[in-house]
Amino acid sequence: MQTGLIIRSTGSWYEVRHHDGHIYRARLKGKFKIQGLKVTNPIAVGDRVQFELEDETENTVVITGIEPRENYIIRKSVHKTAHGHILAANIDQAVLIVTLAFPRTSLGFIDRFLVASESFRIPTTLVFNKADILKDEALDYQQEIINLYENIGYPCLETSATEGANVDVFRNLLDQKISLLSGHSGVGKSSLVNAVAPDLQLRTNEVSTFANKGVHTTTFAEMFEIAPDTFIIDTPGIKELGLADMEKEEISHYFPEMRDRLNQCRFHNCLHINEPGCAVKEAVNEGDIAESRYWSYLGMVSGEDNRK
Ligand SMILES: Nc1nc2c(ncn2[C@@H]2O[C@H](COP(=O)(O)OP(=O)(O)OP(=O)(O)O)[C@@H](O)[C@H]2O)c(=O)[nH]1
Ligand SMILES: [Mg+2]
Numbered sequence: 153m154q155t156g157l158i159i160r161s162t163g164s165w166y167e168v169r170h171h172d173g174h175i176y177r178a179r180l181k182g183k184f185k186i187q188g189l190k191v192t193n194p195i196a197v198g199d200r201v202q203f204e205l206e207d208e209t210e211n212t213v214v215i216t217g218i219e220p221r222e223n224y225i226i227r228k229s230v231h232k233t234a235h236g237h238i239l240a241a242n243i244d245q246a247v248l249i250v251t252l253a254f255p256r257t258s259l260g261f262i263d264r265f266l267v268a269s270e271s272f273r274i275p276t277t278l279v280f281n282k283a284d285i286l287k288d289e290a291l292d293y294q295q296e297i298i299n300l301y302e303n304i305g306y307p308c309l310e311t312s313a314t315e316g317a318n319v320d321v322f323r324n325l326l327d328q329k330i331s332l333l334s335g336h337s338g339v340g341k342s343s344l345v346n347a348v349a350p351d352l353q354l355r356t357n358e359v360s361t362f363a364n365k366g367v368h369t370t371t372f373a374e375m376f377e378i379a380p381d382t383f384i385i386d387t388p389g390i391k392e393l394g395l396a397d398m399e400k401e402e403i404s405h406y407f408p409e410m411r412d413r414l415n416q417c418r419f420h421n422c423l424h425i426n427e428p429g430c431a432v433k434e435a436v437n438e439g440d441i442a443e444s445r446y447w448s449y450l451g452m453v454s455g456e457d458n459r460k
């Protein structure tokens with residue numbers, strides 16, 4: 153028996169990477185069910201599996217078992233609503249690439265992403281790219297935003313892919329990890345990856361073209377090894393992560409600065425909207441919770457779709 157990492161999935165076939173780097177085509181052995189989780193796909197990209205060699209000349213193996221997952225991103229299945237679809241598993245971190253201009257990433261979008269990654273228990277770093285095109289005031293504003301998120305506990309990094317600024321820090325951030333790379337189209341995801349892994353150039357461009365064709369992208373994630381044991385998942389369908397069936401009461405638990413104050417609210421089921429004795433609202437009034445974060449929160453509680 154051998155063990156490996158699922159790096160690609162097409163639904164019926166998988167690609168599994170053995171520790172020595174060899175990649176096999178893999179399929180599941182007969183009936184394969186994971187206890188207690190209603191999903192349409194039992195195995196996803198990022199899963200660590202056990203397998204047995206099936207046919208050496210054909211390079212095929214049979215997956216016989218799966219290791220417990222540290223985390224996973226799940227979506228409601230398009231076909232069976234009672235089931236979920238696992239997009240990726242065992243993600244060490246999410247890296248959200250943003251630009252405050254050209255194109256503008258809104259704070260609402262950042263906050264939605266952070267709430268989703270909190271809910272999936274995936275630590276997240278914010279990368280502010282295109283630092284080279286920001287002038288004085290815009291740079292000051294960016295610094296304010298960075299302070300805001302660092303105070304909450306999210307590491308932030310300013311980069312310029314074109315000028316090579318902090319590209320080495322970005323490389324270290326990814327080193328020996330499985331990272332979910334996300335961000336709006338045009339923020340510079342491919343440029344940053346190409347800056348740290350020039351050999352991969354062609355491949356990342358291919359990802360983009362593939363992505364633009366749509367259809368399969370939301371369903372099947374792909375993982376790229378950009379350096380030894382360093383993987384990125386660059387799958388357009390999971391850029392937004394989504395707030396999978398979150399209850400209203402749950403949302404503030406995924407704002408760390410609100411979570412810290414929840415037990416100080418007068419009512420245990422406080423939604424922090426207009427209840428008396430609300431510690432969250434008080435903190436907003438005192439300036440201890442950023443107004444922009446509170447606005448994002450209200451938008452999410454009211455079910456507003458803020459994907460811009
Ligand atoms: N000035 C400046 N331009 C950048 C920087 N990074 C990327 N760009 C430019 O921004 C444009 C988009 O970059 P991409 O790397 O293709 O963006 P992407 O996030 O991969 O976009 P999608 O693949 O569509 O999701 C390209 O013209 C890049 O040259 C940067 O740091 N500074
Ligand atoms: Mg790209």
Ligand SMILES: [Zn+2]
Nearest residue numbers: 417422424430
């Ligand atoms: Zn409250």
